[in-house]
Amino acid sequence: xxxxxxxxxxxxxxxxxxxxxxxxxxxxxxxxxxxxxxxxxxxxxxxxxxxxxxxxxxxxxxxxxxxxxxxxxxxxxxxxxxxxxxxxxxxxxxxxxxxxx
Numbered sequence: 001x002x003x004x005x006x007x008x009x010x011x012x013x014x015x016x017x018x019x020x021x022x023x024x025x026x027x028x029x030x031x032x033x034x035x036x037x038x039x040x041x042x043x044x045x046x047x048x049x050x051x052x053x054x055x056x057x058x059x060x061x062x063x064x065x066x067x068x069x070x071x072x073x074x075x076x077x078x079x080x081x082x083x084x085x086x087x088x089x090x091x092x093x094x095x096x097x098x099x100x101x
Contacts, residue, residue, distance in 0.1 A: 029085040041078035
C-alpha cells in the first residue's frame with residue numbers, strides 16, 4: 001500500500017543526520033578520496049618520492065601514471081595539486097640569458 005505523501009517528510013526528519021568526515025585540506029588543496037583515479041596519482045607520486053628520498057619529478061610521475069593507465073592530463077593536474085598540498089618549493093626561474101646559451 002502506498003504511503004501518504006504527508007507522512008514522508010516526518011519519516012525523513014526522524015532519520016539521524018549522517019556526519020561526514022572532515023576533508024583533509026592543506027594549502028588550499030583537498031586530498032582526493034580513497035579509491036579515486038586522482039588519489040592513485042597522488043599515491044604514485046608519494047611512492048616515487050619515498051623511493052628516491054627526494055621529490056619525484058613531474059616527468060617521472062606522469063610517465064608512471066600513463067604506464068598505469070591513467071590519463072596524462074589527469075596525471076599532470078593532480079601532480080600539481082599534490083605539490084601544492086605538500087608545500088613543494090617551486091623551482092627557481094631560469095634567467096633568459098642562461099636559456100640563450
